[in-house]
């Protein structure tokens with residue numbers, strides 16, 4: 001449940017007076033999500049999402065996130081459009097938190113995506129990569145290779161409560177990834193968290209991408225590897241190559257992976273599995289019992305990491321030979 005900060009109707013009325021969005025009809029907290037507090041607002045002008053940015057979002061990054069959504073929407077990508085205030089700004093404050101309103105997108109996220117959905121997501125990711133070209137602001141990825149060791153250091157002492165032997169395994173992994181992480185692959189704006197709960201579908205078609213709050217500049221193929229991790233494994237932990245093939249085909253149909261990206265994919269997938277393992281591990285060890293947030297299982301990503309370590313060639317993910 002993600003309403004960390006509650007708001008009163010009076011506070012909301014004062015906040016909304018800065019916008020040209022009609023009169024408030026109703027509002028309610030949204031239970032999904034783990035990062036920020038989100039509310040669904042209905043006004044006489046339509047429906048909107050109000051977000052109060054919480055602990056993990058640095059307010060200095062907000063112009064990047066909000067500007068990016070505006071840029072991508074301007075390029076025709078289906079993503080939320082930040083609502084401008086009467087003074088033309090997009091950022092505000094509510095209940096002591098930075099806050100913004102974005103347009104409401106129709107659709108719902110899929111609890112059990114199939115291969116055809118993975119194809120759609122691959123294509124949508126590539127469209128986002130293409131649309132991100134020309135966005136003038138930049139943001140380094142704090143959760144890429146240089147960020148993993150400091151993150152690990154925050155959990156290291158208690159990591160073996162999750163699984164004995166973890167310390168040696170993760171340190172070996174970090175050494176190996178730090179020594180071989182590529183830097184010369186095509187880069188641009190990446191979503192960096194395009195999990196099923198951040199992709200809306202209407203029927204079998206993608207109707208929108210949401211949650212750009214990890215977006216940054218990084219290797220485009222790293223984003224592809226994040227999607228492989230997030231979309232192509234089954235509940236029992238096995239990799240579904242049909243889904244992998246569909247996702248990569250979908251991506252390739254819009255933007256072709258280069259040879260160097262293809263070679264690097266298994267390494268990138270190890271890195272992205274480690275990234276989600278580390279954030280989940282930290283949350284697992286620090287979120288108090290009884291908190292209203294659903295803790296995500298770090299071991300799911302440990303199993304993926306081990307899987308990727310065995311992969312020798314991206315063809316094992318279903319990546320086809322280039323013509």
Ligand SMILES: Nc1ncnc2c1ncn2[C@@H]1O[C@H](COP(=O)(O)OP(=O)(O)OP(=O)(O)O)[C@@H](O)[C@H]1O
Pocket residue numbers: 002030032033034035036037038049080102103104105106197198210211212213
């Ligand atoms: N533009 C939008 N249109 C419709 N619904 C939205 C929109 N943005 C967010 N939501 C709803 O709010 C929920 C939480 O949003 P979001 O994923 O951005 O939150 P978060 O706290 O950043 O979570 P997480 O990082 O865990 O995914 C979504 O699952 C969706 O139900």
Ligand SMILES: N[C@@H](CCO)C(=O)O
Pocket residue numbers: 034193195276279280296
């Ligand atoms: N998508 C992330 C959580 C939000 O960043 C995860 O599943 O660990």
